[in-house]
Amino acid sequence: MSITLKEIATKLGVSTSTVSKAINNRPGVSDELRQRIMNLIEEHDLQPKRRNVSQGKDQITNINLLVRMNQAVETDPFYTLITEGIATELQHQRSNLLYYVLSEPKPSDSMFHEMFENQSADGAILVGADYDPRFLHKIASLKIPVVLVDSMHPGFCSVNTDNARGALQAVNHLIDLHHTRIACLSGPLSHNSIHQRYQGYLQGLKDAANQTIPKLIECPGVGVEDGYQAIAALDNIDFTAIFATNDKLAIGAIKALKEKAFHVPKSISIVGFDDIEWGLHTDPPLTTIRIAKQQIGALSAQLIMHLINGDDPHQVDASVATKLIVRSSTSSFDN
Template sequence: MVGIVDVAKKANVSTATVSRVLSKPGAVRETTTQKVLQAIQDLNYQPNALARQLRRLETKTILVVVPDITNPFFSKVLRGLESVAVANGYQVLLGDTGNDVEQETGYLNILQQKKADGMVLLTARMDSQAIEEVSRCYPVVLACEYIEGSNIPTVSIDNISGARKASEYLIELGHERIGCITGPLDVVLSRDRLKGFYQAMAQCNLTVEPVLVQEGDFTFESGFNLMMKFFALGVLPTAVFAANDEMAMGAIRAVKSKGLRVPEDVSIIGFDDVRFASIFEPALTTIAQPAFEIGEHAMELLMKLINKDEVMREQVILEDQLVVRESCQKNK
């Protein structure tokens, strides 16, 4: 088996020079670098990546923690994260918490045991102090969710503004009796989206009926069940803002199951713009998050932390966009 000593002999340099060419080629003269690279090619030398990583105390692995891998929104975020990680020579290790806070906390141990070089959290439901403590010792970035008052680098949209935009669109269409299906209210972005809904209603002097605000869990099933609850309570709104697309699709299915139509009988707007939103029937009007870009920016921030580069902005807020399709229309 060809080793670094064989390469050094063939190139007539020291083993230290070969190591520098492999790790920091810019620190070696061009002519020497070319001799070493030619020797590597002639001998078909394969550097021992594991040994190199152990010497540098690095794993070339990034841990990404997701609250629910079945939620299609996260697939685009993950693609953005991985595109930057791979370009920088890192692989991504995925941890799915299944919305379990204890499991989320357990993933911190992987970072503390130095089995990964850094972590991107797409969820922030665990004790904020625990995340803060880990972030002081290891590279950590938050994406999508955030911790209020934290200095941990974060990439997200303005969920309050996005929800307000969605609600204002329904109001502009003439709807006044508007329902809201929220996400789980122990999650900061769910609270933000509910806050945006309330702001829009208040700005237009519209009353929010408490019974028309129901807490879901971001799943299709909860959207279906809570829309059916509106029917059961006899308080059918003319429009519904659902805090994510899956719940909006579930609500649409519930309306159809009652023999009614969307948007003719009830207008429904979602949030996220997942892939299925445009091909659902009817195509879903929604707030589009730049999911791929969120992933890209989050991983770029993490690379800076790992490389000990200066991070200029600790909070990156990206723009969302209202995407108008077929699930909303003017109130008759």
């Protein structure tokens, strides 16, 4: 008789991760509990279900990878490299990776059942922002290891960019170029990473004694069109530089500024964030903050494996450093 790890876990009142560790003889399970699990399997002649497990390879870890985004994965230049980093790292970890793309912050009950209750997931990596807290609570109730990427939530391990420091690097670069009126073109501040970047922007202005009052231009989204519409709608442009909380907003802003007859960077300098490939092909090429996207993916994969193996039971919030990449969209401001 076949049975899922979830069904075994329910019978014994433990997590699916614990059952998987016991069956695969991995650390993190007491001898007494391991024996209870094995006894249940033997007494009822049960065979735990596994996916894509070849003969002789009995220590396969099953990981769900969820990516939260509003466009196709293959067209998003930011998360594509993160997921590539995850997949590459897990290739060396004897792991099955089941990939889901979520267009909504809270999947339907049927999709949740397909992703978790109908599968033998040892852990999950959730990439992206705006997951519904109710969805996260539901995942937490499964008692499997979970790592959030580009997001944070109490009780969950996470891997993020050092967003505040990256924004500070961007603002300091503009200040070094003698800009004193620096606007922040931002996505929704409800996004954790965007809020952190905005805080870094504010800190940069605070640290510079000659800075004026911050100017926030908040967009409803984070795409090129959002940046374009936000700048196009301005009747009065009284700043000499823009820090954009991502490259796509910056690219849209450059287009709108050109239509308003502002030269970039002679009239207005602009710095983005993320270092997506599109920024190399703008006119002018975009100064930006580089994120080690594949490193973030690899680190999140390593962390989920540590959690599954019971190596680190405590909450971990890892942060990856950023780097300023100077191109042609910024120049010195001369009064």
